Amino acid sequence: MSIFRSHSFIVAFSVAFALPVAVHAGGSSSFLPDYMKSANPMQDSETWDDYLREETVGAAMVFDGEDLMALDAPVQAFDAATVPFTLRQRDDTGARITNLKVVVDENPMPLAAEFEFGPAMGTVTFESRVRYDVYSNIRAIATVDDGRIFMVGRFVQAAGGCSAAVSRDPVAALASMGQMRLKQFDTSGGQSREVPGTEREVQLMIRHPNFTGLQVRTGTLEHIDARYIDFVEVRLGEEMLFTMTGGFSISENPSFRFSYIDNGAPQMTVRAVDTEGGEFTETFALRSGT
Amino acid sequence: MVKWAALLICGGWLAAVNSAVAQDVLAPEGYRQSNYDAPVPDDVPGALTVDDDAAYALWRSGRVAFVDVMPNLSRPESLPADAVWHGRSRQSVPGAIWLPDVGFGTLDAAAEAQLDAGLTAATGGDRNAPVLFLCRSDCWMSWNASKRAVELGYGRVFWYPDGSTGWTFWNWPTSRLKVFEIQ
Numbered sequence: 001m002s003i004f005r006s007h008s009f010i011v012a013f014s015v016a017f018a019l020p021v022a023v024h025a026g027g028s029s030s031f032l033p034d035y036m037k038s039a040n041p042m043q044d045s046e047t048w049d050d051y052l053r054e055e056t057v058g059a060a061m062v063f064d065g066e067d068l069m070a071l072d073a074p075v076q077a078f079d080a081a082t083v084p085f086t087l088r089q090r091d092d093t094g095a096r097i098t099n100l101k102v103v104v105d106e107n108p109m110p111l112a113a114e115f116e117f118g119p120a121m122g123t124v125t126f127e128s129r130v131r132y133d134v135y136s137n138i139r140a141i142a143t144v145d146d147g148r149i150f151m152v153g154r155f156v157q158a159a160g161g162c163s164a165a166v167s168r169d170p171v172a173a174l175a176s177m178g179q180m181r182l183k184q185f186d187t188s189g190g191q192s193r194e195v196p197g198t199e200r201e202v203q204l205m206i207r208h209p210n211f212t213g214l215q216v217r218t219g220t221l222e223h224i225d226a227r228y229i230d231f232v233e234v235r236l237g238e239e240m241l242f243t244m245t246g247g248f249s250i251s252e253n254p255s256f257r258f259s260y261i262d263n264g265a266p267q268m269t270v271r272a273v274d275t276e277g278g279e280f281t282e283t284f285a286l287r288s289g290t
Numbered sequence: 291m292v293k294w295a296a297l298l299i300c301g302g303w304l305a306a307v308n309s310a311v312a313q314d315v316l317a318p319e320g321y322r323q324s325n326y327d328a329p330v331p332d333d334v335p336g337a338l339t340v341d342d343d344a345a346y347a348l349w350r351s352g353r354v355a356f357v358d359v360m361p362n363l364s365r366p367e368s369l370p371a372d373a374v375w376h377g378r379s380r381q382s383v384p385g386a387i388w389l390p391d392v393g394f395g396t397l398d399a400a401a402e403a404q405l406d407a408g409l410t411a412a413t414g415g416d417r418n419a420p421v422l423f424l425c426r427s428d429c430w431m432s433w434n435a436s437k438r439a440v441e442l443g444y445g446r447v448f449w450y451p452d453g454s455t456g457w458t459f460w461n462w463p464t465s466r467l468k469v470f471e472i473q
């Protein structure tokens with residue numbers, strides 16, 4: 001463990017101070033030992049070179065992010081409408097991720113979501129699900145507190161997720177729209193729950209069909225109008241945890257699992273807004289609150 | 291095997307079934323209007339059907355304009371006005387021009403304009419210049435487009451019914467096409 005840590009420290013150190021590493025074809029850093037390399041590294045993408053880079057980061061320099069964070073996404077997905085991804089910031093990087101963009105290259109709406117993270121997110125662990133229209137890269141593009149931009153990506157084989165049939169009757173889905181649940185995981189490791197500064201982990205689930213406008217009604221084949229959550233705001237007491245500005249590439253019934261640093265606040269407040277002006281708010285009592 | 295052949299010859303009803311199976315897909319009077327993903331006829335009136343090898347040879351010759359008419363994903367009208375929309379990209383024969391709207395059974399004014407400008411760009415306005423249409427296999431879009439080109443007066447129209455399906459099967463080079471834009 002200590003070898004691993006010192007290695008990653010050296011790597012982080014060298015990247016931070018020495019090298020503007022260009023993101024190359026393999027997508028994974030040549031510094032990494034084999035066991036840390038991905039089974040499905042990002043592939044060359046003409047879409048990215050053509051307009052997506054300009055659209056998402058402009059002319060800014062983009063550093064290889066493998067030493068800052070790890071992105072897990074499946075080699076092949078069972079359901080292209082719900083492809084899970086997890087972003088884990090590596091320990092000891094010393095950087096604070098302030099902004100994260102999740103991009104699926106070949107989706108008609110490539111920017112799945114943009115997150116703004118508050119300091120209480122700590123070392124970021126963030127998990128959600130996206131739709132996949134055709135085989136392509138998924139990219140996590142993180143801005144850290146000194147303004148530098150880091151990117152990691154994976155190639156996922158999944159297709160058809162933007163027009164895949166909705167999982168429930170559309171009418172029923174609209175009726176229960178906006179209901180929320182918060183699942184709190186016990187990550188205390190036996191520590192007293194009353195200690196602020198402890199890292200907690202929760203999963204926020206919002207019921208919403210996130211209609212893409214590409215789906216059709218079973219039987220009639222009429223298109224179902226687009227309607228998806230395009231803004232979410234999560235607060236810990238008064239403190240901002242994160243906001244999300246999103247598109248329909250976030251899967252139906254959006255789910256966000258993330259860790260945060262407990263500030264002792266007794267509740268978490270969520271506000272979500274969809275493209276038809278629907279606004280949904282919920283306050284959850286935290287078991288960890290003092 | 292011999293028994294089977296004998297049965298085929300003896301049974302008159304079997305012969306009838308056999309001919310029904312071998313029957314060609316019928317070409318419509320005008321254009322195919324729906325259900326574009328389906329088996330296609332052997333020919334387009336006035337055009338020459340080419341197989342994979344012939345299409346490859348035509349491409350290698352560099353003298354034939356390739357026109358890909360695979361449709362693109364169209365932007366849902368219900369999408370918010372400020373939502374970014376890119377449609378799909380198309381991996382196909384290098385150098386082909388992509389006219390995604392011209393393979394349908396009925397064309398609106400914008401599609402007519404795309405066809406007109408696209409073919410003019412591809413052939414330099416010469417109706418005797420050779421032009422080849424493709425989409426993918428079992429796709430009526432290229433059938434419709436070939437027929438339309440013949441009716442527009444193009445004299446050397448090739449139809450490549452296997453399209454990108456056949457092309458990529460042989461691992462021939464492909465490139466990412468951009469939708470043709472009217473200048």
